[in-house]
Amino acid sequence: MADTSETAAAPRTHVSLQVNGTTREVDIEPRRTLLSVLRDDLSLTGAKPGCEMGNCGACTVLLDGEAVYSCLTLAVECTGREITTIEGLSASGELDPVQQAFIAHDALQCGFCTPGQILAMKALFATNPHPDDETIERAMSGNICRCGAYPKILAAARALAGTQAAQQ
Amino acid sequence: MNTFEHVTVTDGNEAVKLLSERGGAAGETKIIAGGTDLLTLMNASLIAPQRLVNLKAARALRYLRFAEDGALHIGALATLADLERDAGVARRLPILVESVRDAATPQLRAMATVAGNLLQRPRCWYFRGAPHCWLKGGAECFARDGENKYHAIFGASSCVAVHPSDLAPALLALDAELLINGPSGVRTLPLAAFFHEPTNDARIEHTLAPDEVITEIRVPGQPEGANGAYLKMMDRQAWAFALASAAAQLSVEDGVIQQARIVLGGVATVPWRATQAEDALTGQQLTPELARTAAEAALAGAAPLAHNGYKVPLARELVRRAILRAGSVPHP
Numbered sequence: 268m269a270d271t272s273e274t275a276a277a278p279r280t281h282v283s284l285q286v287n288g289t290t291r292e293v294d295i296e297p298r299r300t301l302l303s304v305l306r307d308d309l310s311l312t313g314a315k316p317g318c319e320m321g322n323c324g325a326c327t328v329l330l331d332g333e334a335v336y337s338c339l340t341l342a343v344e345c346t347g348r349e350i351t352t353i354e355g356l357s358a359s360g361e362l363d364p365v366q367q368a369f370i371a372h373d374a375l376q377c378g379f380c381t382p383g384q385i386l387a388m389k390a391l392f393a394t395n396p397h398p399d400d401e402t403i404e405r406a407m408s409g410n411i412c413r414c415g416a417y418p419k420i421l422a423a424a425r426a427l428a429g430t431q432a433a434q435q
Numbered sequence: 436m437n438t439f440e441h442v443t444v445t446d447g448n449e450a451v452k453l454l455s456e457r458g459g460a461a462g463e464t465k466i467i468a469g470g471t472d473l474l475t476l477m478n479a480s481l482i483a484p485q486r487l488v489n490l491k492a493a494r495a496l497r498y499l500r501f502a503e504d505g506a507l508h509i510g511a512l513a514t515l516a517d518l519e520r521d522a523g524v525a526r527r528l529p530i531l532v533e534s535v536r537d538a539a540t541p542q543l544r545a546m547a548t549v550a551g552n553l554l555q556r557p558r559c560w561y562f563r564g565a566p567h568c569w570l571k572g573g574a575e576c577f578a579r580d581g582e583n584k585y586h587a588i589f590g591a592s593s594c595v596a597v598h599p600s601d602l603a604p605a606l607l608a609l610d611a612e613l614l615i616n617g618p619s620g621v622r623t624l625p626l627a628a629f630f631h632e633p634t635n636d637a638r639i640e641h642t643l644a645p646d647e648v649i650t651e652i653r654v655p656g657q658p659e660g661a662n663g664a665y666l667k668m669m670d671r672q673a674w675a676f677a678l679a680s681a682a683a684q685l686s687v688e689d690g691v692i693q694q695a696r697i698v699l700g701g702v703a704t705v706p707w708r709a710t711q712a713e714d715a716l717t718g719q720q721l722t723p724e725l726a727r728t729a730a731e732a733a734l735a736g737a738a739p740l741a742h743n744g745y746k747v748p749l750a751r752e753l754v755r756r757a758i759l760r761a762g763s764v765p766h767p
Contacts, residue, residue, distance in 0.1 A: 297441030409540025
């Protein structure tokens with residue numbers, strides 16, 4: 268994100284963001300992406316910069332509950348929206364069921380893509396508590412895992428969907 | 436990414452006013468809605484607008500509704516995900532759902548708007564990369580004699596990039612129209628006249644003026660017995676642009692095809708209407724043999740480049756299957 272580093276001369280806009288249930292105030296240039304503001308201004312480094320062109324899914328966050336790429340979202344356009352990052356899933360101190368399923372099914376290796384994977388799955392289960400395999404695969408198709416943990420990610424989702432036993 | 440001024444508007448008229456200011460210089464002010472193509476273009480320094488007009492706050496432009504005459508009115512800000520999930524669209528215009536469900540990824544479909552999808556720029560690696568290619572104002576199309584496995588097999592443009600939209604062939608097959616808001620009011624433009632092969636004087640894939648905004652996409656009511664299909668081939672099963680795709684929309688009465696629309700994607704700088712295939716189908720009884728004949732007609736004029744000859748049989752087979760699927764004829 269070096270090419271979006273701010274200069275003193277560039278005009279800034281005051282933006283109030285709802286992040287993980289808390290109001291956060293930032294003064295930012297309009298060209299700053301939500302990903303860079305989360306990471307560099309708010310120290311929420313769960314969302315990862317991968318391709319930074321909407322190809323990999325590592326930057327996935329929830330906007331009003333829907334999974335989006337924060338690398339292709341301008342932070343100034345997120346006022347009035349509810350932003351959820353991976354840090355927000357365990358704000359109460361307890362891991363989210365999706366996070367627990369990832370641990371139980373060993374659904375990660377290096378972990379770089381995992382915050383995005385978990386949030387994409389979170390968005391799926393918020394609208395469909397019992398997805399079939401095809402629905403799971405489609406919902407997760409915007410998140411690349413270069414370690415190839417896909418079968419275990421699918422197993423985690425099946426466990427949450429309650430379809431694990433039937434399909435094993 | 437360059438610095439820019441960021442202005443939020445709440446309707447299309449405000450957007451047109453801002454686009455028309457400062458002489459309406461092309462590229463000076465740009466609309467941002469979904470942002471999924473615009474920001475990638477800005478990240479790559481292909482464009483550097485001085486001002487972005489954020490249209491997302493114009494919430495009244497996000498809708499899908501069927502009018503009494505059966506027409507589907509799609510607000511410019513409806514997302515691809517809105518189309519994908521709409522039960523009425525799935526029942527009445529299944530070709531639209533088929534065209535968006537394999538486009539990009541769930542995240543991008545949640546962000547990308549229907550109007551923006553029609554305006555997206557090509558994915559040619561010379562265009563997206565550093566080379567000053569013809570489409571960017573240079574002297575030469577580097578793909579024509581270069582790496583062109585994903586490029587065009589039809590068209591007369593100096594550019595051989597292909598149009599990346601999945602939705603556009605389907606909307607063209609439905610004879611969709613655009614409502615366009617400009618400085619002198621609202622005009623209606625058939626989608627077929629909106630797409631335009633890039634020429635020397637206009638190196639862009641559409642005819643929208645720099646001071647105009649698409650506000651609605653209108654799909655006319657289809658006759659009884661009309662059905663459509665969209666088939667797309669990708670080199671992986673998710674998040675890939677079409678190697679080739681085929682949209683077929685047929686109206687069939689007593690087994691006879693009254694009207695046929697066949698449009699190919701991924702084969703030209705614009706979605707490519709196959710009128711010869713349509714002529715072969717119209718007035719005929721739909722049979723597997725007729726579908727084969729029409730598919731051959733669709734590809735008859737293809738002129739592949741050095742590395743994309745595979746697209747000809749691929750597109751031909753997609754057309755054949757799309758016709759049979761649209762006509763509900765079982766096929767292998």
